[in-house]
Amino acid sequence: MSQTNLYPDLKKKLEVLNKLEVPSYRKEVLNPLINFIQKEKDSGNQIQLNFICTHNSRRSQLGQVWAKAISAHNGIDTDCFSGGTEETAFFKNAIDALRRAGFRINSEAGENPHSEVFYSEEQKPVVCYSKVYDAPENPSENFAAVMTCSHADENCPFIPGSKARIALDYNDPKEFDDTPLAEKKYNERSDQIGSEMIYVFENIK
Template sequence: MISTVKSYFEALDTAAITLERQAVLRPLADYIKIKIEKQRPVNLTFICTHNSRRSHLGQVWAQVAAAFFDVKDVHCFSGGTEATSCNPRTIATLKQAGMEVSKTTNAENPVYEIRFDDSVAPIIAFSKVYDQSPNPTRDFAAIMTCDHAEANCPFIPGAERRFPIMYIDPKIADDTPEETATYNTRCRQVATEMKWVFESL
C-alpha cells in the first residue's frame, strides 16, 4: 500500500464511531461476513444521486479497507441515479488523503485512475448510473449514501441487499472558505466507517 495512504488509514480512530452509527454500519459488516464465509465474491455498489462525491468516497475507502485487512474477493463500485461527473473536489480530498490520482480523459465526465497500492490495479472513477458497466447488475449490495437516492430509487434491480448509510453532502460547502475542511471531514468520516466495517469482520 502506498505509504501516505497507509499512514492516513492507520491513524483513523474507529473507537470514535458512536454506538448509534455502529448500528447503521453493522448490517453491512454482517452481509460481508456471510459472503466471505460462503466463499462468495463481495460486490459493493455505493450509490448517490449524481455519483460525484459520497459514492466515490465510499467505493474508494471500502476497497482500501478490504486491502488493508487482507479481505479477499471484494469488489467495490459506485453509481448514481443519473450520471454527471466525478467532482474535482472529491479528487482533491482523496489526493490529500495520500492517493495517487491521474486524469486519463478531458471529457465533460472525465475518467480518473485512483491508486492506493502500486501492486494492484487503480480504481477507475467516473460518473455513471448504478447499473452501467463496469458495475454489477446482480449479486451485489447497494449502499445508499444519500437520502435523495434512497427516497427516489426504492428498488435497485439485481441488488441482494440494500443498506442506507447516509452522509451529509460536502457540496454544502462548495465555494466557501469551509470547502476544503468540509470535504476532508467527510472523506475522513467515510474512511473511518469503512475501516470499522472491515476490521469488525
C-alpha cells in the first residue's frame, strides 16, 4: 500500500502531534500493539484492529479513526474497527474533536447515527457508529482486541476470535461533558490517541 495523502489541515495536525513526547511508561503499554502489527505484517496477514470500550462512544471511536488515518498515511494497510460492551452512540463531543483535528465528517441524525469520517481524497471514509464489539460488521477472528478503557477490559476477560488482547486504557473525557473544560479535554484525549498511533505506526518496519 502506498502512502496516503491526508487533508492539509489534518497533515498539519499530525506534524504538531508528532512533536508530543510519548512518555516511556506509555511506550511500554503500546509495545504489544506494535509487536502484533509487525508480526501480522511480516506474516503477510491482514492487520485487523478492533478498538473496544464500554459504550463505543468516545475513546474506541477515536482509536479506530486515528489508527486508520495514520496507518494509511504511513502506507500500512489496516482494517480498523470499534465496538463496545453495549451500544449507545458516537458522542458529539468526540466527533467535534476529530473535526477540529482536520477530519471532515458527515453525520446523520438519529439516536445512533452513522458518521462518515474522511481523512483523504484518496480513501473511503471510516464509517463510525456505536455497536457491540462482536457485531456482524466487526471481525470474528484474527484480530487484536485493543481495550481502550479499564471498565471494558475488566468486564470482558475473554474476546472470542481475538489473536491478541491489548490494554491501552485512556482516561474518559466524558466526566467533562457539559462543563467549560469539555472542548479542551476532548482535544487532549484525541491528541493523545493520535500521537500514540503515530508512535505505533512509525515503529512498524
